[in-house]
Amino acid sequence: TGGRRMTEHGISQMxxxxxLSALLSDSEQLAAQGDRMTNQDQLQYLMENVACDHTFMDAMQTHQATQLVTAGLTVEEVNGVAAELCRHIAYFGKEGEPMPSSVVACAPSGVDVTADAVVRALEDAAAQDVAASEETVVPPTLVPADKLASMVAERKPSLSDADDTGGMGVVCKKLDNGVKVNYRTCQSESQRAHLRVTVPCGRAAEKGFAEGSMAVGARAMQDGGAMLGWTREQVELFCVDHLVVAEIACNEEFLFLEFVFPTNKVSNEPDDVSGMEGVFQVVHGLIADFKWEEDALERAKQAFVQTHEQVSKSLEAAAAEHLLDGMCGGDARYLSIPGEKVEALTLDQVRSAVTSRLTTDNIELSVSGDFDPSELERLVTSYIGTIPATSRGGDRAPESIPGPLPGAVRDLFLRVPDSDERAVAYVAGTAPNRWGFLASGEQALDTQPLKAPNPAKRLLAEFSGGGGGGRGGGR
Structure with a gap:
C-alpha cells in the first residue's frame, strides 16, 4: 500500500x-569534518567511488556539488523517479506493467505459506484505492519563545559555580532544581554533540513495582513521543528535521535518555531553532510534560515478548540467563521478562515506576561535543532549570541481590538445542554496582578507599604497563 501511495501521489512540496534541508545540513557537517577523516575512511570512500565509477571529490567539493544539484530539484522530478521505482509492486499483476524478478516470503515453522497466497495478497494490495497521506504540520520549535520567556521569568533558574574536575576539562555544575550538569567541549566531530541524561534506577529499582515495569516503561517512552501539546508524529518529524537521533533505554542500573545531534542550525527558516536547542526542548518535554500513550505501551510490550522468546532459542543468551538466574538467586529484576508478565502491565504501572525515579534531584545531564559553553549553559538554564523541582524522598540505598552461591553449586551447566555442535562459557563474579554499593549495602569506597589522587590516571598507567600493575589475559 505504501508503494502504491508513493506511485500515485508521491510526496508533498513540504x-x-x-x-532537502536535512540532506544539506548533513552534507555541511561532513564537509566540516573532512580534514578529520581517518586514513581508513578516506581509503574506503575512494574505493567505493572507483567501484561505482563516480568522481572522487573531497568533502567540501561534495558539499558544493550537493548544493548545486538540490537547488534545481523539483517535487515533480522526485515523484517521477519514485513512481518508476515502485511500479513493479504498485501495479502488480496488471497487464503491461513490469513484474518483480522474484518474491521472497519468510514465515515461522508451522505456518503454511504458498506461492498462490503470496501472489493473491500482492494483487489485492495493488487493487486497493489509496489516498494521499495527510500533511503533518511540523513545528519549527516545540517551545515558543514567549512561553520560554514566561517560564524563565516565573522560575528564575540558576546554575551553580563551575568546578573543573581532575584536570580533564569536564565542567560540573548544578541547577537550583537539583539537576546535575556536566559538559566538556570536544571538536573531534565538527558541529556535532552527544547528550546523555542518566537516572540511577534501572531494573534494580523495580522492587516495589510490577515486574518489568521500569524496562517496559522506558521502551514505551521511546515508542511514544507526544509532549508539550504536540503529537508523536509532530515530535518525530521535528527530530527528523533537526537531525536529532534519540534513544531511551533501561538496563539493570540506569535509565538513559541519549541524543546525538548537530549543534548548528539545520535550516535557514527564521523561526527555526538549532539542533542543540531542539534537543533541550525534547528533554524538557520528556521530563516535565510527557504524554503516556496506550498504543506506545502496546508496541513496547510486543518488543519485550519477542525478546523473551528469542532468549530461549539463542545459545549465548540462554546460557547468560541461566548464569544470572543462579548468581542472583532467581531475582526477576536481572532476568528477561516473561511474556505473561509483560502482557499484564498497565499504563499506570509503567508510568508510576519510571516517574518515581525521573525526579530532578535524581537526574544527571552530561554533554560532550563541538559547542559554545555559554550557549550550552543558556539552554540548560532555560529548558532544564525551568523544570519544577521534584524529589524521590525516602531511602536512596539501592536494593541489593543475594551474595555468591555456595561453592558446590557455582558450576552451572545448560544444554540448549542448536543448529551446530558448539558451546559457550561464561565466567562471572561479584562486584560493586555502578552506584558503588556492595551486596551488604556498604559503599565500596568506604571499605576500600582509593589511594591514588587521580584514579583515572592510575588505571591508565596500569593498563598501559607503566604503573607496576599486572596485566591479565584471556581467551
Whole structure:
C-alpha cells in the first residue's frame, strides 16, 4: 500500500523541503569534518567511488556539488523517479506493467505459506484505492519563545559555580532544581554533540513495582513521543528535521535518555531553532510534560515478548540467563521478562515506576561535543532549570541481590538445542554496582578507599604497563 501511495501521489512540496534541508545540513557537517577523516575512511570512500565509477571529490567539493544539484530539484522530478521505482509492486499483476524478478516470503515453522497466497495478497494490495497521506504540520520549535520567556521569568533558574574536575576539562555544575550538569567541549566531530541524561534506577529499582515495569516503561517512552501539546508524529518529524537521533533505554542500573545531534542550525527558516536547542526542548518535554500513550505501551510490550522468546532459542543468551538466574538467586529484576508478565502491565504501572525515579534531584545531564559553553549553559538554564523541582524522598540505598552461591553449586551447566555442535562459557563474579554499593549495602569506597589522587590516571598507567600493575589475559 505504501508503494502504491508513493506511485500515485508521491510526496508533498513540504516533505521534499524537509528532506532537502536535512540532506544539506548533513552534507555541511561532513564537509566540516573532512580534514578529520581517518586514513581508513578516506581509503574506503575512494574505493567505493572507483567501484561505482563516480568522481572522487573531497568533502567540501561534495558539499558544493550537493548544493548545486538540490537547488534545481523539483517535487515533480522526485515523484517521477519514485513512481518508476515502485511500479513493479504498485501495479502488480496488471497487464503491461513490469513484474518483480522474484518474491521472497519468510514465515515461522508451522505456518503454511504458498506461492498462490503470496501472489493473491500482492494483487489485492495493488487493487486497493489509496489516498494521499495527510500533511503533518511540523513545528519549527516545540517551545515558543514567549512561553520560554514566561517560564524563565516565573522560575528564575540558576546554575551553580563551575568546578573543573581532575584536570580533564569536564565542567560540573548544578541547577537550583537539583539537576546535575556536566559538559566538556570536544571538536573531534565538527558541529556535532552527544547528550546523555542518566537516572540511577534501572531494573534494580523495580522492587516495589510490577515486574518489568521500569524496562517496559522506558521502551514505551521511546515508542511514544507526544509532549508539550504536540503529537508523536509532530515530535518525530521535528527530530527528523533537526537531525536529532534519540534513544531511551533501561538496563539493570540506569535509565538513559541519549541524543546525538548537530549543534548548528539545520535550516535557514527564521523561526527555526538549532539542533542543540531542539534537543533541550525534547528533554524538557520528556521530563516535565510527557504524554503516556496506550498504543506506545502496546508496541513496547510486543518488543519485550519477542525478546523473551528469542532468549530461549539463542545459545549465548540462554546460557547468560541461566548464569544470572543462579548468581542472583532467581531475582526477576536481572532476568528477561516473561511474556505473561509483560502482557499484564498497565499504563499506570509503567508510568508510576519510571516517574518515581525521573525526579530532578535524581537526574544527571552530561554533554560532550563541538559547542559554545555559554550557549550550552543558556539552554540548560532555560529548558532544564525551568523544570519544577521534584524529589524521590525516602531511602536512596539501592536494593541489593543475594551474595555468591555456595561453592558446590557455582558450576552451572545448560544444554540448549542448536543448529551446530558448539558451546559457550561464561565466567562471572561479584562486584560493586555502578552506584558503588556492595551486596551488604556498604559503599565500596568506604571499605576500600582509593589511594591514588587521580584514579583515572592510575588505571591508565596500569593498563598501559607503566604503573607496576599486572596485566591479565584471556581467551
Amino acid at each position: 516533505e521534499l523541503q524537509r528532506c
